[in-house]
Amino acid sequence: MAAPTLPLPGNTVIEEDLHLSKVTFWSRLRRHKLAIAGLIVLSLMVLGAVFAQQLSPFDPNAIDNVHWQGTPLPPCFQAASQCGGHQLGTDEVGRDLLSRLFFGARISLAVGLFAVLMEILIGSTLGAIAGYYGGWIDYTLMRLTDVFLSIPILPLLLVLTAIVAASSTKAALSFGVIVIIIGALSWMPVARLVRAAFLSLREREFAEAARAVGNNDGRIIFRHLLPNAVAPIVVQGTLDVANVIILESGLSFLGLGIQPPTASWGNMLANAQSNLSIAWWAAVFPGLCILLTALAINYIGDGLRDALDPNMV
Amino acid sequence: MRRTLQSIPLLLAISVILYGILYNMPGGPLAPYLQNPHITPADIARLKHNLGMDQPVPIQYLKWLGHVLIGDFGYSTSNSEPVFQALIERFPATLELMGASLTIAILVGIATGIASAVYRYSVLDYAVTTLAFFGQAMPVFWFALMMQLAFAVHGIPLPFGYLIQLPSAGLSSSDTFDLGDRLVHLILPAAVLSILGIATFSRFMRSSLLEVLGTDYMRTAAAKGLSFKVILFKHGFKNALIPVVTVIALSLPGLIAGAIFTETIFAWPGMGRLFINALNQSDLALLMGYLLMVAFLVVFSNLLADVVYAWLDPRVKYD
Numbered sequence: 001m002a003a004p005t006l007p008l009p010g011n012t013v014i015e016e017d018l019h020l021s022k023v024t025f026w027s028r029l030r031r032h033k034l035a036i037a038g039l040i041v042l043s044l045m046v047l048g049a050v051f052a053q054q055l056s057p058f059d060p061n062a063i064d065n066v067h068w069q070g071t072p073l074p075p076c077f078q079a080a081s082q083c084g085g086h087q088l089g090t091d092e093v094g095r096d097l098l099s100r101l102f103f104g105a106r107i108s109l110a111v112g113l114f115a116v117l118m119e120i121l122i123g124s125t126l127g128a129i130a131g132y133y134g135g136w137i138d139y140t141l142m143r144l145t146d147v148f149l150s151i152p153i154l155p156l157l158l159v160l161t162a163i164v165a166a167s168s169t170k171a172a173l174s175f176g177v178i179v180i181i182i183g184a185l186s187w188m189p190v191a192r193l194v195r196a197a198f199l200s201l202r203e204r205e206f207a208e209a210a211r212a213v214g215n216n217d218g219r220i221i222f223r224h225l226l227p228n229a230v231a232p233i234v235v236q237g238t239l240d241v242a243n244v245i246i247l248e249s250g251l252s253f254l255g256l257g258i259q260p261p262t263a264s265w266g267n268m269l270a271n272a273q274s275n276l277s278i279a280w281w282a283a284v285f286p287g288l289c290i291l292l293t294a295l296a297i298n299y300i301g302d303g304l305r306d307a308l309d310p311n312m313v
Numbered sequence: 314m315r316r317t318l319q320s321i322p323l324l325l326a327i328s329v330i331l332y333g334i335l336y337n338m339p340g341g342p343l344a345p346y347l348q349n350p351h352i353t354p355a356d357i358a359r360l361k362h363n364l365g366m367d368q369p370v371p372i373q374y375l376k377w378l379g380h381v382l383i384g385d386f387g388y389s390t391s392n393s394e395p396v397f398q399a400l401i402e403r404f405p406a407t408l409e410l411m412g413a414s415l416t417i418a419i420l421v422g423i424a425t426g427i428a429s430a431v432y433r434y435s436v437l438d439y440a441v442t443t444l445a446f447f448g449q450a451m452p453v454f455w456f457a458l459m460m461q462l463a464f465a466v467h468g469i470p471l472p473f474g475y476l477i478q479l480p481s482a483g484l485s486s487s488d489t490f491d492l493g494d495r496l497v498h499l500i501l502p503a504a505v506l507s508i509l510g511i512a513t514f515s516r517f518m519r520s521s522l523l524e525v526l527g528t529d530y531m532r533t534a535a536a537k538g539l540s541f542k543v544i545l546f547k548h549g550f551k552n553a554l555i556p557v558v559t560v561i562a563l564s565l566p567g568l569i570a571g572a573i574f575t576e577t578i579f580a581w582p583g584m585g586r587l588f589i590n591a592l593n594q595s596d597l598a599l600l601m602g603y604l605l606m607v608a609f610l611v612v613f614s615n616l617l618a619d620v621v622y623a624w625l626d627p628r629v630k631y632d
Contacts, residue, residue, distance in 0.1 A: 143323075143326070144326075146323060147323060147326045147327050147330060148330075150323060150327055150608055150611050150612050150615070151327055151330070151331070151604065151607075151608050151611075152565075152566035152569045152570055152607050152608070152611060153566065153570070154566075154569075154570035154573060155569070155570070155573065155588060155603065155604055155607060156331075156334075156604065158573075158588075158589075158592055159334075159335065159592065159600050159604065160334065162592045162593075162595070163334075163335070242450060246450075246452045249452050249454075249455075250452060250453070250454060250570075250574060253452075253454050253574075254574075254577070254589065256592070269454070269455060269458070272458055273458055273461070273578060276458065276461060276462055280462055283455075283458050283459070283462060284459070284462075286455075287452060287455030287458065287459070290452050290455060291447070291450055291451055291452065291455070294450035294451075294452075295446060295447060295450040297450075298446060298449060298450050299446065
């Protein structure tokens with residue numbers, strides 16, 4: 001793993017030495033432009049989530065009894081006379097789509113953030129222990145990682161959430177449960193990255209120095225070594241936020257994620273298929289939010305990778 | 314050979330974990346009975362005894378494993394047939410869908426990756442890399458909905474719909490086989506399922522080929538006066554393919570996950586749809602069978618990737 005690198009854009013790796021100056025300059029600029037564009041899009045989403053209460057024109061869970069007649073109301077830009085003030089229309093039970101998108105952003109982004117924090121906690125602890133101690137501890141933990149990597153996550157995730165739902169009620173599938181289940185099943189790449197970093201870090205002189213002055217293992221691992229492995233964790237974690245958001249939306253789409261009436265971008269799509277022919281807006285907008293957010297995060301992650309750690313693939 | 318043997322303990326460990334998760338969670342195999350007011354605690358105890366559930370968990374596991382090894386995955390309560398049979402019946406449909414998608418993904422992904430690398434920083438390259446980013450950020454199920462919206466609900470007249478009306482009828486029913494009709498039904502689901510693969514393979518092929526094109530031996534080949542075509546396809550392509558092969562093998566879990574959504578949305582009578590049905594009816598035996606089968610496929614594909622890797626790159630030796 002690379003020496004601790006400063007997060008300078010100047011560290012961008014030079015892919016090839018042909019046509020060097022002009023080409024890499026444009027490539028760099030383009031990449032950073034996209035990462036910045038991603039940052040702007042994500043910031044808007046976060047702002048929408050934070051100020052959902054203030055921005056929402058309607059109560060996200062309230063049915064519009066005045067205008068709603070049993071079929072979804074169209075968006076105002078399509079049919080201004082029928083929309084009843086709902087800028088993006090309503091869903092199949094007459095709830096304002098735009099307001100639900102704002103509140104859905106809260107849930108979707110929060111699940112992404114907290115599940116990734118959880119995965120980083122588990123992954124870096126296991127990876128650090130494996131890499132630091134080596135030997136049979138390393139072997140055992142890495143085989144465990146292999147085992148979890150060989151089980152496709154989505155089916156197992158679905159089974160676990162279904163079991164939780166069956167054991168009590170579907171309402172048990174709260175925010176916390178979803179976060180824990182997703183986090184507990186996606187720590188493997190982080191564990192591998194941290195282990196790889198630790199294998200070389202523990203041999204370095206400053207690690208030896210830390211040992212020589214009598215620090216205990218826990219302090220060496222968390223105070224001295226782990227901060228040097230932050231770059232790969234941050235990059236992987238950022239990219240995983242996008243993956244988790246997509247994963248959660250998939251779970252919720254199948255009815256095994258965040259439970260209604262709480263809006264998440266995924267469960268807003270749960271009934272979209274059966275209403276596809278009468279309400280395209282109910283299917284298009286929540287998915288567009290998921291796509292844009294995931295895209296923005298991926299571009300940010302890509303930019304971070306270039307900036308933080310040029311040696312990563 | 315040794316690699317093959319190594320995958321056996323891996324599969325065993327997977328089975329232990331899956332068994333541990335599925336059979337010891339609240340609401341185990343008897344969950345459907347626990348909520349039935351006509352079944353007394355004595356009945357439950359009797360059922361537990363008959364099913365061997367009053368024995369220690371490790372014993373239960375070993376018994377279950379013994380059955381699995383002879384192909385007995387238990388009895389599916391939601392389908393009223395043995396689990397193994399239920400899975401095997403749906404396998405061809407899933408194979409058809411995943412095979413078609415993977416083929417499309419490999420062909421399109423590698424072709425666009427090469428084009429993107431060869432014409433680097435051209436409009437084509439920007440288009441391909443941007444689309445690849447979109448493909449990786451696309452939720453499969455939403456893309457499926459959008460394809461249905463575009464091709465089935467509105468305009469662009471493509472026949473859409475159910476491969477067969479009743480999923481329980483299976484693919485090998487007496488329905489007359491019509492290749493054209495089958496292919497037409499395959500277009501949308503296969504296109505949807507291949508999108509993630511196309512994006513991933515394209516990005517990897519691009520960066521891998523760029524790396525190879527920058528090496529010294531490529532320069533030597535150019536210095537010898539070989540044409541660009543020969544350099545690219547004889548020397549560059551094969552070497553650039555090596556890391557891509559691994560990525561293709563590792564894409565299988567994603568493909569399986571995508572197939573679950575695709576089959577559900579397109580009412581495709583495959584294993585993924587069977588799995589979702591089993592999920593909704595708490596059919597633990599079937600869920601377990603599906604998870605094991607899928608894990609086996611993943612382990613096998615990783616093994617295959619190692620073999621192909623060693624064949625493509627003679628420097629790699631597994632001892």
